[in-house]
Amino acid sequence: MPNKLKQGAPAHLDVSAIVAFFGGSRELARSFEKHRINELTPYAVEQWMKRRYIPLKRRLDLERLAEVRSLKFSFETYARATPRPIQRRKRRKAA
Numbered sequence: 001m002p003n004k005l006k007q008g009a010p011a012h013l014d015v016s017a018i019v020a021f022f023g024g025s026r027e028l029a030r031s032f033e034k035h036r037i038n039e040l041t042p043y044a045v046e047q048w049m050k051r052r053y054i055p056l057k058r059r060l061d062l063e064r065l066a067e068v069r070s071l072k073f074s075f076e077t078y079a080r081a082t083p084r085p086i087q088r089r090k091r092r093k094a095a
Contacts, residue, residue, distance in 0.1 A: 014078045015049050021073065022065070025049075035068045037061050 022028040025045035032040040038061050048054050054062070059075065066073035 012052060012080055013054060013075060014080050015052050015054055018054070018062070018075075018078050019045055019049060021071075021078075022062070028065075031065055031069065032061065035065060037065055037068070 019025055019028060022031065025042040028045050029040045029042045032038055038058075040058070040061075048058070063073065063075075065071075
C-alpha cells in the first residue's frame with residue numbers, strides 16, 4: 001500500500017494498529033522472547049500505545065521480528081498525517 005502523505009508533511013505512527021498487527025502487547029512480548037530479539041514486557045508495549053510513540057531501537061527490533069516471522073511489514077503503512085493545530089489571531093486591544 002503506497003503512502004499517500006505529502007513529502008515533508010508531519011506524521012505520526014498508528015501505534016495501536018502496529019501492536020495489533022503483531023497480535024497484541026502480550027503476544028508481541030512473547031515473540032520478542034521466543035525469537036531472542038530483545039527483552040520486552042507487555043507493560044512497555046502498553047506505554048508505547050499510551051504515548052503514541054515507539055522508540056527507534058524498538059522500531060528496528062519490530063522490523064527484525066517481522067523478517068524472522070516472514071511477515072510483510074512496513075512502518076509507512078501505519079503513518080498517518082498529523083492535523084495542523086488551528087492558529088487563532090490575537091485580538092488587538094481597543095485604544
